[in-house]
Amino acid sequence: MPVFIARELERHDFEVTILTRSKKLLAFAHDQGVKTIRTWWWSRQNWDSWRIVLFPIYVAWQLILFVYYIVLFARLQPSVVSPQSKDDYIAATVAARLLGITVSWTDNGDLKFIFMNHAVWYKNPVGKLVYLTAHAAHSIITPSKNEEQLVAANIPSSPILKKFTLIYNGLVDQPPNTKTKKSIDFISTARLVTDKGIGELIEAFRQLVSTYPTAKLAIVGDGPERDTFKKQAKNIPGITFYGYQKNPLDFLDMSRIFILPTHHEAFGVAVAEACMKSLPVIATDIGGIPEIIDNHKTGVLVPVKDVESLHEAMSKLYNDGPLQKSLGEAGREKFLTHFELSTIVKESYIPLYGDTK
Numbered sequence: 001m002p003v004f005i006a007r008e009l010e011r012h013d014f015e016v017t018i019l020t021r022s023k024k025l026l027a028f029a030h031d032q033g034v035k036t037i038r039t040w041w042w043s044r045q046n047w048d049s050w051r052i053v054l055f056p057i058y059v060a061w062q063l064i065l066f067v068y069y070i071v072l073f074a075r076l077q078p079s080v081v082s083p084q085s086k087d088d089y090i091a092a093t094v095a096a097r098l099l100g101i102t103v104s105w106t107d108n109g110d111l112k113f114i115f116m117n118h119a120v121w122y123k124n125p126v127g128k129l130v131y132l133t134a135h136a137a138h139s140i141i142t143p144s145k146n147e148e149q150l151v152a153a154n155i156p157s158s159p160i161l162k163k164f165t166l167i168y169n170g171l172v173d174q175p176p177n178t179k180t181k182k183s184i185d186f187i188s189t190a191r192l193v194t195d196k197g198i199g200e201l202i203e204a205f206r207q208l209v210s211t212y213p214t215a216k217l218a219i220v221g222d223g224p225e226r227d228t229f230k231k232q233a234k235n236i237p238g239i240t241f242y243g244y245q246k247n248p249l250d251f252l253d254m255s256r257i258f259i260l261p262t263h264h265e266a267f268g269v270a271v272a273e274a275c276m277k278s279l280p281v282i283a284t285d286i287g288g289i290p291e292i293i294d295n296h297k298t299g300v301l302v303p304v305k306d307v308e309s310l311h312e313a314m315s316k317l318y319n320d321g322p323l324q325k326s327l328g329e330a331g332r333e334k335f336l337t338h339f340e341l342s343t344i345v346k347e348s349y350i351p352l353y354g355d356t357k
Contacts, residue, residue, distance in 0.1 A: 144288030170341030192223030197261030
């Protein structure tokens with residue numbers, strides 16, 4: 001996402017440098033021609049429980065990181081700094097503000113956890129530091145209204161709430177490939193963990209295939225519970241696990257219906273991808289998903305962990321080609337107006353950053 005946003009900003013004459021320790025992100029940015037600097041990052045991120053006694057070490061780490069950013073920002077002289085991780089929220093923000101640089105935080109779904117118990121004097125010292133530093137940020141970008149509400153629940157009546165700016169996670173448009181044969185009835189692209197609702201999906205499909213024995217379900221993705229789900233699906237015909245795929249969008253082009261029965265979701269990028277590909281969506285009515293899917297207009301929303309409702313929605317769509325088409329077309333239209341990246345950058349990021357260019 002940072003690389004795609006950077007490329008769009010560069011098309012509007014912004015000069016962007018991505019600061020990261022991630023080798024994967026560095027390599028991808030290099031391939032896309034985006035400037036990068038490999039920065040520092042400490043793998044220890046858990047400071048809960050007994051680790052609270054090590055908090056002075058964390059403070060020392062923040063001082064080191066602060067000095068590093070002071071030197072780096074003095075050299076680069078950016079107009080805007082956009083921290084996107086817990087450590088950088090503190091060190092990068094303080095360094096940037098001392099140099100008179102505008103600071104715009106990007107919340108990738110972590111702030112609702114970072115701010116938990118920040119007001120309890122003996123808990124969450126890191127969250128307290130982040131909360132104090134948030135007062136120095138000029139804006140805080142949240143990926144969904146739901147995420148904003150979850151963060152606000154931990155800091156009610158805080159002046160920080162006035163800094164929130166809603167900007168959805170956009171996608172570079174890759175229109176549906178209409179020449180690809182639709183050989184897959186249902187597809188789910190997700191990390192293979194319980195919280196993504198894979199178990200409920202398998203059980204719902206078990207019921208469906210007893211009525212429609214030729215139905216096919218593709219599960220694309222990998223995760224720590226892969227073997228558990230494969231064992232659950234062992235005697236169910238029509239289920240194929242494709243594992244990790246570098247480009248899962250190719251599988252969306254081969255599919256008729258997308259399913260994500262997740263237990264929680266800050267936004268739902270996979271759902272937005274399905275809409276981009278004109279697929280009707282069945283997903284749980286949770287988190288930021290209802291901001292993407294209008295129930296019975298661009299897809300079908302079902303309760304969390306409700307196998308029967310999931311099976312009912314799958315059966316209804318499986319037998320109704322015209323409904324699949326109308327939901328998919330409406331989803332594609334909403335994607336273009338709400339989640340297409342070039343539009344989001346032009347209408348949201350540039351007004352936010354424009355005065356500082």
